[in-house]
Every structure is written in C-alpha cells, then in structure tokens.
Amino acid sequence: MSALSKTSEDGSIIGLEHEPAGETRHERESYLRAGHTLRSWLLTTDHKRIALLYLVSVTFFFFIGGLAAAIMRVDLLTPEADLLTNEGYNRAFTLHGVIMVWFFLIPSIPNVFGNFLIPLMIGARDLAFPRLNLLSWYIYWLGGLFTLWVLVSGGVDTGWTFYTPLSSMFAQGNVVMAATAVFIVGFSSILTGLNFIVTIHTMRAPGMHWGRLPLFVWSHYATSVILVLATPVLTVTLALIAAERLFGLGIFDPALGGDPLLYQHLFWFYSHPAVYIMVLPGLAVVSELVAAAARKPVFGYWFVAYSSIAIAAIGFLVWAHHMFVSGMSMYAGAVFSFLSLVVAVPSGIKVYNWTATLWKGHISLDPPFLFAMGFIGLFVVGGLTGLILAMLAVDVHVHDTYFVVAHFHYIMVGGTVSAYFGALHFWWPKMTGRLYPVFWGRVTAVMIFVGFNLTFFPQFILGFLGMPRRYHVYDQQFQVLHVLSSTGATILGFAYLFPLIYLLYALRHGTPASANPWDVTGLEWTVPSPPPKHNFERIPLVTRKPYDYEVEKEEQS
Amino acid sequence: MSRAAASPPLVPPAKQEHDATLFGMGIFLASEFLLFGGLFTILVFYRIVHGHEVVEASKELHLWIGALNTVVLLTSSLAAALAAKSAKDGDQRLTQRLLLAAAALGAVFLVIKAGEYSLEYGDGMLPVPGGGGQLVEPLSRLFMNIYLVATGLHAVHLTIGIGLFVFTAFRIWHRSIRLPQDQLSIVVPTLYWHLVDIVWIFLYPALYLQR
Ligand code: HEM
Ligand SMILES: [Cu+2]
Numbered sequence: 001m002s003a004l005s006k007t008s009e010d011g012s013i014i015g016l017e018h019e020p021a022g023e024t025r026h027e028r029e030s031y032l033r034a035g036h037t038l039r040s041w042l043l044t045t046d047h048k049r050i051a052l053l054y055l056v057s058v059t060f061f062f063f064i065g066g067l068a069a070a071i072m073r074v075d076l077l078t079p080e081a082d083l084l085t086n087e088g089y090n091r092a093f094t095l096h097g098v099i100m101v102w103f104f105l106i107p108s109i110p111n112v113f114g115n116f117l118i119p120l121m122i123g124a125r126d127l128a129f130p131r132l133n134l135l136s137w138y139i140y141w142l143g144g145l146f147t148l149w150v151l152v153s154g155g156v157d158t159g160w161t162f163y164t165p166l167s168s169m170f171a172q173g174n175v176v177m178a179a180t181a182v183f184i185v186g187f188s189s190i191l192t193g194l195n196f197i198v199t200i201h202t203m204r205a206p207g208m209h210w211g212r213l214p215l216f217v218w219s220h221y222a223t224s225v226i227l228v229l230a231t232p233v234l235t236v237t238l239a240l241i242a243a244e245r246l247f248g249l250g251i252f253d254p255a256l257g258g259d260p261l262l263y264q265h266l267f268w269f270y271s272h273p274a275v276y277i278m279v280l281p282g283l284a285v286v287s288e289l290v291a292a293a294a295r296k297p298v299f300g301y302w303f304v305a306y307s308s309i310a311i312a313a314i315g316f317l318v319w320a321h322h323m324f325v326s327g328m329s330m331y332a333g334a335v336f337s338f339l340s341l342v343v344a345v346p347s348g349i350k351v352y353n354w355t356a357t358l359w360k361g362h363i364s365l366d367p368p369f370l371f372a373m374g375f376i377g378l379f380v381v382g383g384l385t386g387l388i389l390a391m392l393a394v395d396v397h398v399h400d401t402y403f404v405v406a407h408f409h410y411i412m413v414g415g416t417v418s419a420y421f422g423a424l425h426f427w428w429p430k431m432t433g434r435l436y437p438v439f440w441g442r443v444t445a446v447m448i449f450v451g452f453n454l455t456f457f458p459q460f461i462l463g464f465l466g467m468p469r470r471y472h473v474y475d476q477q478f479q480v481l482h483v484l485s486s487t488g489a490t491i492l493g494f495a496y497l498f499p500l501i502y503l504l505y506a507l508r509h510g511t512p513a514s515a516n517p518w519d520v521t522g523l524e525w526t527v528p529s530p531p532p533k534h535n536f537e538r539i540p541l542v543t544r545k546p547y548d549y550e551v552e553k554e555e556q557s
Numbered sequence: 558m559s560r561a562a563a564s565p566p567l568v569p570p571a572k573q574e575h576d577a578t579l580f581g582m583g584i585f586l587a588s589e590f591l592l593f594g595g596l597f598t599i600l601v602f603y604r605i606v607h608g609h610e611v612v613e614a615s616k617e618l619h620l621w622i623g624a625l626n627t628v629v630l631l632t633s634s635l636a637a638a639l640a641a642k643s644a645k646d647g648d649q650r651l652t653q654r655l656l657l658a659a660a661a662l663g664a665v666f667l668v669i670k671a672g673e674y675s676l677e678y679g680d681g682m683l684p685v686p687g688g689g690g691q692l693v694e695p696l697s698r699l700f701m702n703i704y705l706v707a708t709g710l711h712a713v714h715l716t717i718g719i720g721l722f723v724f725t726a727f728r729i730w731h732r733s734i735r736l737p738q739d740q741l742s743i744v745v746p747t748l749y750w751h752l753v754d755i756v757w758i759f760l761y762p763a764l765y766l767q768r
Contacts, residue, residue, distance in 0.1 A: 128577040194584045199577075
C-alpha cells in the first residue's frame with residue numbers, strides 16, 4: 001500500500017499513486033479492498049472477510065498439529081524410544097488430537113467455506129447475525145490461546161478423549177487448562193451453527209426454496225444441527241472434569257460413588273456426532289465438486305439432501321460403539337452394533353449417487369475434481385473399515401490398535417482434509433479473484449492421495465497384527481510397516497505445504513479470474529470474482545433447480 | 558439458474574430480522590437445554606442404578622426452602638411474561654417496572670439459595686472444601702455433588718438473566734429502547750428468563766422430590 005493513499009469513509013481509495021500491478025476493476029470494488037486497515041479486518045462483520053480470518057487461523061493450527069504428528073512419525077521410525085520420552089510421546093499425540101479435532105477439522109470447512117459461501121449460494125448479503133459471526137471468531141482464538149498456553153506450559157497427556165479416571169485423578173499435565181480450551185471453542189461452534197441454521201431458514205432469496213438449495217447448504221444445515229445439539233453436552237462434561245480436578249467433585253470418581261464409564265457415555269454422545277460434524281461438510285463440498293466435474297445435475301438430489309439429515313439423526317444413536325470392550329451389557333452392545341451398521345446406509349447412498357452423477361459425464365481433471373475423486377476413494381475405505389469396526393465381534397480384537405487409528409484418519413484426513421483442499425482449489429479464484437497454476441494443483445492432489453495411502457494403509461496391517469495405538473515402543477516385527485508409514489507421512493507433509501506456496505504466489509501473480517472460471521452453475525458464480533462487499537447488487541430471483549447443466553445446453557443450441 | 562430481480566425482495570428486511578432473531582433465540586435455548594440435559598442424564602442414570610441411596614440422599618435436602626424458591630421464581634416469571642405483553646402494548650413505564658420486579662424476585666431467589674447452601678454447609682452436607690464432613694456415604698456425597706453442580710449452573714444462568722433485565726430496564730429509561738417498536742429487545746431476555754424458570758421446574762423434582 002502506498003504511503004500516499006488514504007482511505008475514505010466508504011472504503012474507496014483516494015489519491016492512490018501507484019496501483020498494485022494488474023489490479024482489476026472487480027478487485028478494486030471487491031470486499032478485499034473495502035477498507036485496508038487492520039481494524040477494518042479485525043472488526044469486520046462481512047462474512048467473506050471473517051471466512052478469510054478463519055482461513056488464516058485454521059491454517060496456523062493445522063501446521064502446529066501437523067508438527068506434533070511429524071515428531072511422532074520420526075519417533076516411530078525405530079522400535080525404541082529415541083526421540084521422545086514416554087511422557088513426551090503422550091503429550092505429542094494428545095496435543096495433535098486436540099488441535100486437529102477442535103482447532104482444525106471442526107471449524108475448517110464450515111467456518112471458512114460455509115461462512116464464505118452460504119450467503120452467496122442462497123442469495124443473501126450476509127449471515128443472519130454478522131456480529132455473532134465475528135464474536136465466534138474471537139471465541140475461537142480465546143480457546144486457541146488457551147491451547148497454545150497448554151503447549152508452552154508443558155502439555156497434557158490424557159489423549160484427546162480425556163478419559164476418566166486418568167484425566168481426573170492420575171494425569172499430570174495441564175488437564176484443566178486443556179479442558180477449558182475445548183470448553184471455550186465449543187461456544188464458537190454453537191454460535192456458528194446457530195447462525196447457519198437461522199440464515200438458511202430466513203435469508204434465502206426469493207424463489208430459493210428448499211428444493212433449490214445447493215447440496216452444500218443442505219449438508220451444512222445438518223452439520224449445524226449437530227453443532228448446536230451435541231456441543232453443550234461436551235461443555236458440561238468437560239466442566240465436570242475440571243470440577244473434579246479442582247474441587248474434588250467426584251461425579252466420575254468411583255471412590256466417591258461416581259462412575260468413570262458415565263464419562264465415556266457423555267463424551268461419545270458428543271464425539272460420535274462430532275465425527276459427522278467433521279465429515280458432513282466434506283460431503284457438502286464433494287457433492288458440489290462432483291456435479292461440477294461431471295457437468296451434470298446431481299443424481300437423486302433429494303436422496304443426497306436427506307441422507308445428510310439422516311446421518312445427523314442416526315449419528316446421535318450410535319455412540320456406544322466406542323465402548324464395546326468397556327464392560328457394558330451384551331444386549332446394549334448388540335443394539336449399538338446394529339445401529340452403527342444402519343448409519344452407514346445414508347453414507348453409502350451418497351457415494352452411489354456421486355458415482356451415478358459422474359457416470360458418462362464429461363469429467364474434468366482440474367485440481368478440485370482430482371481432490372474430489374481422491375476423497376471418494378479414501379472415504380469409501382474409511383467407511384468400509386468403519387463397518388468392520390462396528391461389528392461387535394471384530395471390534396473386540398482390533399479395538400485400541402492401529403486399525404482404529406487408520407480408520408479414523410481415512411475419514412478425517414483422507415476424507416475431510418482432501419475435501420478441504422478441494423474446496424480451496426475450487427473456490428480460491430472466487431475468494432481472491434486470481435487463478436493459480438493448475439499443474440501444481442494436480443501434482444498436489446496426486447501427492448496427497450499417494451502420500452496418504454502410504455502413511456495410513458500400513459497402519460491397517462499394523463493394527464490387524466496387534467500393534468496397539470498410543471505406544472511408541474514396539475516389537476521389532478512392526479518396524480518395516482512403521483517406516484513405510486513415516487515415509488508416506490513425509491510425502492504427505494510436503495504435499496500439504498505446496499498449496500501454501502503456489503496459492504500465495506497466485507495472490508500476486510496469478511491471472512485475474514472471471515466470474516465463473518470453471519463454467520459451472522450456482523449463484524456464487526454469478527457475482528464477480530472476488531465478490532463486491534454486499535455480494536449482490538440486486539437480490540437475485542431464483543427460477544431454476546440447482547445444477548441444471550443440460551438445460552443450459554439446450555438453450556444455447 | 559437465476560436472473561436479477563426487478564422487484565424488491567418479497568420479505569421486508571425488518572420482518573426478516575424479527576423472525577431471524579426469534580428463531581435464533583429458539584435455537585440458542587435448545588442448545589442451553591442440552592447443557593442441562595447432560596446433568597439430567599447423570600441424575601436419571603444414578604437414580605436407576607442406585608435408586609435407594611439416591612432417594613435417601615434426596616431426603617436430606619430442604620424440601621420447603623426449595624418449594625419457596627419455586628414459588629418465587631414462578632412469580633418472577635409471571636412478571637417477565639407481563640413485561641413482554643406490556644412491551645407489545647407500548648407501555649414503557651410498566652414494562653420497565655415489571656422487568657425490575659422480575660429481576661428483584663430473581664435476586665430474592667439467589668439470596669434464599671445462598672441461605673440454603675450455608676445451612677447445608679453448617680450441617681457438613683455441602684461437598685466443598687471444609688464443608689462435606691457429614692458426607693461419609695459415597696453415594697450421598699455423589700448426589701450432593703450433582704446437586705451442587707446443577708443448582709450452581711442454574712444460579713449462574715439466573716445471575717445472567719438478572720443482569721439482562723436490569724440492563725434492559727436501563728435502556729428503556731435511557732430511551733435507547735422504544736416501545737412498541739423495539740419490543741423484541743424485551744421479548745428476547747424474557748425468553749431467556751423462561752428457560753431459567755423451566756430448568757428449575759425440572760431440577761426441583763429431580764433433586765428434591767425423589768424422596
Ligand atoms: C487433519 C488432520 C488430522 C487429524 C484431524 C488427526 C486426528 C487424530 C486423532 C483424533 C488422533 C487420536 C489421538 C489419540 O489417539 O490420542 C490422531 C493420532 C495420530 N495421528 Fe493424526 N490426525 C491428522 C493428521 C495426521 C497426519 C498428517 C499424520 C501423519 C503425518 C498423523 C499421524 C498420527 C499419529 C502418529 C497418531 C498417534 C497414534 C497413536 O499413537 O495412538 N495424523 N490423529
Ligand atoms: Cu463413532
């Protein structure tokens with residue numbers, strides 16, 4: 001920014017001597033240029049700017065969490081404890097889990113892309129409660145600061161699950177502080193969920209009835225319902241753990257008549273739905289990407305839309321599949337086993353419908369779509385191994401082994417993180433107004449897919465052979481597979497770093513993007529890239545279904 | 558898939574904002590219910606698993622103090638409901654007074670509750686440092702733990718509600734709220750108050766009336 005320039009009241013630029021090279025008209029009029037001061041960013045209520053604030057924040061935490069994983073993978077190269085002490089390893093995987101789950105995965109797609117896109121997709125000028133939206137970002141950072149404090153003050157060693165009585169009676173780390181961090185960030189999630197639900201109900205443009213909503217919006221709706229209803233249960237549970245450590249309130253302490261198992265029930269009542277909080281937004285992104293890749297309407301729109309709702313609803317009824325070996329009754333085990341198989345049905349429906357959508361489509365192999373294909377493959381593996389784990393008899397053998405670790409990483413990292421990168425590559429031109437080098441995008445997509453499989457597929461075998469999770473000293477026979485896994489993790493690590501370079505490069509040197517660079521449908525592609533401050537000059541009137549690709553072609557001919 | 562509308566949006570923005578606020582409040586309250594829902598689950602769980610001991614422990618609570626507080630809270634809720642109604646009628650003074658009355662009754666509730674805690678503390682029944690001397694039986698200690706957490710969390714909510722009411726009454730006095738135009742600013746805190754009220758309606762039997 002030139003020193004001579006000043007910003008007038010309405011944010012337009014006066015007396016700008018040197019324009020940044022190649023700035024387009026749309027960029028000058030966009031939300032990115034509406035105010036340049038730090039204040040105009042930190043006090044913004046524009047959903048698009050808040051989305052970018054989140055983008056920077058979750059990227060930061062993603063790399064901190066990734067660093068913890070990298071340290072673990074180096075340590076696991078040999079069967080001995082050579083890099084970390086036992087205590088240090090416990091702290092590394094706890095921090096990794098806490099940061100990745102609550103400070104990266106849960107906020108990632110909803111708070112970055114949901115925030116940016118939901119108003120644009122439904123034809124609104126902002127979310128229903130713009131100030132609440134900003135507040136939720138500040139709450140996120142308050143929780144984040146607590147986490148960083150835990151990090152520098154020595155960490156926690158309970159695992160991200162905070163199981164009692166370990167967490168309440170025996171753990172030495174900073175448990176109260178870590179629980180407080182998660183407690184706080186929960187309020188940020190609740191506010192975001194609330195904002196999305198109200199926005200989707202009340203702010204749709206004329207003609208945008210429920211059957212015309214993009215599937216992205218449907219999935220975010222389901223996610224929001226879970227956020228609002230499950231998070232408070234976690235809030236209370238964590239508060240009880242803190243009370244137990246601080247004041248000796250023994251709700252989970254058997255010596256005082258409490259029951260540690262009750263903790264597991266309450267925790268998973270939140271955390272199983274929470275895994276859907278993490279994956280539904282990924283499904284949201286992929287539904288959009290698949291339709292765009294195939295240039296066809298999504299096959300079975302209503303099935304895909306309602307399957308999100310079904311996942312959200314059934315997801316509340318399966319929590320005890322995490323507790324098959326914790327001594328609950330055989331009948332309860334059988335019921336939860338069955339219900340867990342049921343929840344796979346709506347997920348399966350989505351995969352079938354995506355496949356049918358792609359079938360005979362003119363599939364584009366641009367980066368976002370490669371990520372989407374990668375997602376489908378990895379999500380299927382993650383889902384199928386989930387079915388294996390949901391079988392009571394099998395789970396007794398592989399519970400708490402690397403098989404479980406591989407399973408949830410296939411879903412959360414292979415699935416959601418791929419979808420996150422797909423979204424980043426798909427909507428980056430819309431968010432920033434610049435195109436990035438497609439070649440590097442393709443390279444990254446392929447590297448993530450290969451690196452991921454190399455990292456986590458060996459972990460299935462490890463678990464199957466009996467390697468327990470959360471151990472870093474292991475039997476000689478496992479070393480080959482661990483080395484393979486660490487090799488894959490190295491590839492994966494580099495692949496995650498690449499976009500940071502070429503996307504930031506594109507910010508300055510990329511070719512300006514047109515309003516609709518992928519030539520796809522959707523209201524967000526009808527406004528300039530990057531969008532103006534208030535999104536739509538006129539609120540659009542929606543007259544057609546989403547994804548009406550063939551109809552467009554007929555009109556042209 | 559769309560074209561720019563020549564006509565203005567079908568829903569006037571003010572109405573949209575009104576609906577959005579009420580709807581948002583509804584969702585917020587649902588979320589609050591689940592916050593207490595975790596505690597109710599715990600209570601029900603222990604009632605089923607250790608029915609006899611829980612009943613015995615419940616007998617130790619001061620039934621009548623709880624009953625008195627129920628009456629106080631319900632009366633304050635009545636005042637809050639009337640405040641919402643008079644806000645719709647545009648009566649600024651009455652609304653202001655009713656809000657303050659509801660807040661005052663809420664404060665009375667807290668005072669009585671504090672008295673009850675100190676009675677329990679004196680009897681060695683309150684599981685706080687230096688207070689739980691009589692709680693030798695693990696399950697009665699556990700019950701009192703849950704009691705303390707649940708009523709404490711409720712008291713925190715009540716305190717927030719009192720703050721909201723006093724602040725709202727101040728804004729009416731300050732003329733930053735004008736009635737009936739800004740009635741939503743009255744309705745939202747009264748909705749919150751009713752949440753506090755309803756949670757107590759469940760807590761009272763779950764804690765005091767299990768005997
Ligand atoms: C968004 C990305 C990721 C998320 C959300 C995630 C999540 C998790 C979670 C929840 C755990 C369980 C922690 C525990 O059992 O206490 C975990 C463990 C682990 N993750 Fe990740 N992870 C991610 C990425 C990665 C990556 C990229 C790597 C490897 C480079 C990795 C390697 C590990 C390792 C080694 C463990 C410890 C397993 C054990 O000892 O039990 N994770 N991860
Ligand atoms: Cu689960």
